[in-house]
Amino acid sequence: MSSKPPADDSALQARRRFLKGLAAGTAVAATPAWGGASLGDVFADFFQKHYQRMTAEEVAAALERIERKAKRRYDVAIECKNTPPQPGVVYGYAINISKCRGYRDCVHACVEENNLSRDTQYIRVVEMEEGFEGLHHANHYYDHELVPAPGKYYLPMQCMQCDNPPCVKACPIEATWQEPDGIVVVDYDWCFGCRYCMTACPYQARHFNWGNPVLKPDEINPDTHYLGNRPRPKGVVEKCHFCIQRTREGRQPACQEACPTGARIFGNLLDPHSEIRYVLEHKAVFRLKEDLGTEPKFWYFRDN
Template sequence: MKNPDEKGAAPPGVNARRRFLQGLALAGGAGAAHAAFGAWGGSTLSDAFADFFQQHYQRMTEAEISEAITRIERKAKRRYGVDIQCDTTPAQQGVVFGYAINVSKCRGYRDCVHACVRENNLSRDTQYIRVIEMDRDSTDLRHGDHYYDHEQVPLDGKYYLPMQCMHCDNPPCVKACPVEATWTEPDGIVVVDYDWCIGCRYCMTACPYQARHFNWGSPALPPEEINTATHYLGNRPRPAGVVEKCHFCVQRTRKGRQPACQEACPTGARIFGNLLDPDSEIRYVLANKAIFRLKEDLGTEPKFWYFRDK
């Protein structure tokens, strides 16, 4: 992994611009296509053409998927000058992921937020995780502070409530999507096919947790901070104009690793695991702790629990 503190010799922004200009020159005759598809992440005419006709992820043959992946990697190279590896690791058998957060332990540092931003190649104006500073005596989200900016946290009389995609078992966003660009995978992860989404944002109105984020413009992604280990349904660089969301770090968790937010949490407030494994930590939490879920009354069956020590 890159050390984000490393400073290059030249300001990378200059490099990025130069790379862009070189890419533009290379594209040559496809300049027209550039102008038309630029903001949508297209590149050469042939790639733009292939992108346009690319099928839904679940409908593609293996050959088509590998072609699409080659294109994704080529686009990332052209656009960011970075060699990424995009895989399509499928869900493991007998695994459904769940998450539990110890509200007593969360101290509002937002380390998870920024680990997620780096791991998942988020546009630097997007954060999948929202930590809400709440009054001790209230569970009313409306009176929480999303933008707390104190010198020191935690503050007396406050507790901190991290929110992200709850990966509902009955997800209203999946129901809402008119083109089935978002669906629940066998391991319970609600994913988005960024190459199929039409950007209508109906899923965003349907989500009770404000978990979905739209790429209003082209993602602002510093090339030198790109995480190159990516997944088709996960953290590969996204085009503009599509919706994205937390995917439980599908590129990591399907290989047995922890999601980046769990790894970054310095207080151990985050517990991730397989809900189908009776010996997993999350099952212990669900069986032995006083747990609650947010907006449970809406019937979305989130696979994301909260609990307190006392």
């Protein structure tokens, strides 16, 4: 994963470099305590404000601390970005069920791209009986030599990035919200792990860090985003964020790139010429649990 410079303003980048220098100075001056973190970092972490309340400088300092923490914990140099949403962009996803063959390549690409704890997966592909629709018929643990198995079809599910997200409503401390580009994000440094959002989510899309994430240094993707795939602490909730570190730079999410059958179509819902718009306008699309009024930005369709 090459670390492209983020698309945001270069002034912020300069400020970050300056602060990096400052931080290096304090790191030398302060005695390492609290498991290798400088006392200054520990205090700054504890009192860190909500993401939406931080000034540009405070965000930059937080990003520096995240990078230092990764260095300390995994001895890996990561870059943590804060790429803002692009104007005029709202992301949507559509999955062609006819093309999905149940390989789960998307699942594994997601794990690697997003620095997921090796016991967590954002994407769940379930095996369904042809002719059946209800999710209680789903086989969550299919494990055949060869897929697709005869008489089966496959349904990949992940965070639906609801336009009316019940999880956001549930959070008592506004640690999760919908960004202007439609992505529902979590501030991992604000969440206090009550898990009420997990009970509110009808798609089982939220995952909790029950312990410290299981993540080896050589598995770490160093190209990270504050609201995305940066290494997570224990005790907080996380979820699919449409690969915010990639998509906000105009790239496709890792699951889309990994899919060998072309079943996944991701793009800007506001761009009338996008492929996703074509699908929505020309295919018989449906969404999961539409009766709940969550307005997912995640559709399914079949070839004719």
